[in-house]
Amino acid sequence: MIHFFDKIKQHKSQNLPFVMYSKPSSESVFALLQSNATLCKVEDFTEKGFVFASFDGSQAFLIPQSLSEIIQTTFECKSISSTQQLPVLYEKETQANFENLVQSGIEAIKKGEFKKVVLSREEVIELPNFDFISFFEDLLSLYQSTFVYCFFHPEIGFWMGATPEQLLQVNQHTFETTALAGTQKEAGLDSEIVWQQKEKEEQQYVTDFILKKLKKVATDVVVSQPYSLKAGAIWHIKTDISGKMNSNSSIKDILDLLHPTPAVCGLPKKKAMEFILDKEPYNRTFYSGFLGELNTNFEKKTNGSDLFVNLRCMQIQENQAKLYMGCGITQDSIPEKEWEESVNKSQTMKRGLGNR
Numbered sequence: 001m002i003h004f005f006d007k008i009k010q011h012k013s014q015n016l017p018f019v020m021y022s023k024p025s026s027e028s029v030f031a032l033l034q035s036n037a038t039l040c041k042v043e044d045f046t047e048k049g050f051v052f053a054s055f056d057g058s059q060a061f062l063i064p065q066s067l068s069e070i071i072q073t074t075f076e077c078k079s080i081s082s083t084q085q086l087p088v089l090y091e092k093e094t095q096a097n098f099e100n101l102v103q104s105g106i107e108a109i110k111k112g113e114f115k116k117v118v119l120s121r122e123e124v125i126e127l128p129n130f131d132f133i134s135f136f137e138d139l140l141s142l143y144q145s146t147f148v149y150c151f152f153h154p155e156i157g158f159w160m161g162a163t164p165e166q167l168l169q170v171n172q173h174t175f176e177t178t179a180l181a182g183t184q185k186e187a188g189l190d191s192e193i194v195w196q197q198k199e200k201e202e203q204q205y206v207t208d209f210i211l212k213k214l215k216k217v218a219t220d221v222v223v224s225q226p227y228s229l230k231a232g233a234i235w236h237i238k239t240d241i242s243g244k245m246n247s248n249s250s251i252k253d254i255l256d257l258l259h260p261t262p263a264v265c266g267l268p269k270k271k272a273m274e275f276i277l278d279k280e281p282y283n284r285t286f287y288s289g290f291l292g293e294l295n296t297n298f299e300k301k302t303n304g305s306d307l308f309v310n311l312r313c314m315q316i317q318e319n320q321a322k323l324y325m326g327c328g329i330t331q332d333s334i335p336e337k338e339w340e341e342s343v344n345k346s347q348t349m350k351r352g353l354g355n356r
Ligand SMILES: C=C(O[C@@H]1C=C(C(=O)O)C=C[C@H]1O)C(=O)O
Pocket: 118, 120, 165, 180, 181, 182, 183, 236, 263, 264, 288, 311, 312, 324, 325, 326, 327, 328, 329, 345
């Protein structure tokens, strides 16, 4: 049998669509290898396969199960120093531009236009001699608590990432989702992690938004206490939310209500979205969109869905990678701190790349 990664390489060299991924805390890696290059759209979210959807909700594509060979492998973690840092050198202008964007967000919040907005930037880095397979293997070892993926479609692009954020998991009529926000860099002992009011509040906005939206489509909703979650060298605050979908509600109904959550867009959603589309100097496309298994769980062999928010990711183009990172802005935000947070988030992908 040809080895899993050789098959992936072969598929990529034929310019055919594929995705490979590993779920949080799993040792399995699955791949869907589409047999032709057709661009398949998701119409109503009853389709089966792997979905890749944009931030603004206008595009959702599928690698369909019916057109794909499904392969699986298991991996063993290698030991990689997760504290290795790439030198961080930025043009003053890059930092000033992002801080000005954040400042404009703070001013809009103070004027009452919205309560929270998530503002992001892209960063281009050179990737000479990039081997996506060994980078993917490094991501698996570095970020075991995240959803690690590599997605390719000739008409969509080539994306990789390690996201800590689950958007939605559905099994029959029960579902789980999470509210994730607040960020701080690892420092000292894990047990000493302390959150400021600003971060607690920012995360509470996300939880409140999700609970309010779910009222329309779900019952028996259970909410955990907020707790700290580590993803690589970054900490977040997380709340787990679960419940039962109403019998007349569909996955599409829930996704329409939840995506994009205030964890990646803002609050209220429409106003924050308008601000982002108007003010961010680039197009997010699939960054902060969502991706994952739609109506098919290959490990459990059920019809479940398991969707994640596309964060801590990059788009590979020729010998370059575009990295994407965003920060939740509230009225108490300090532009310089948000810049630092974006630099810390960029380390998730750079740390893997630093090992090359
Ligand atoms: C937008 C990103 O992350 C989101 C924003 C966070 C924050 O504002 O603290 C935390 C986790 C994510 O929900 C990103 O990583 O690009």
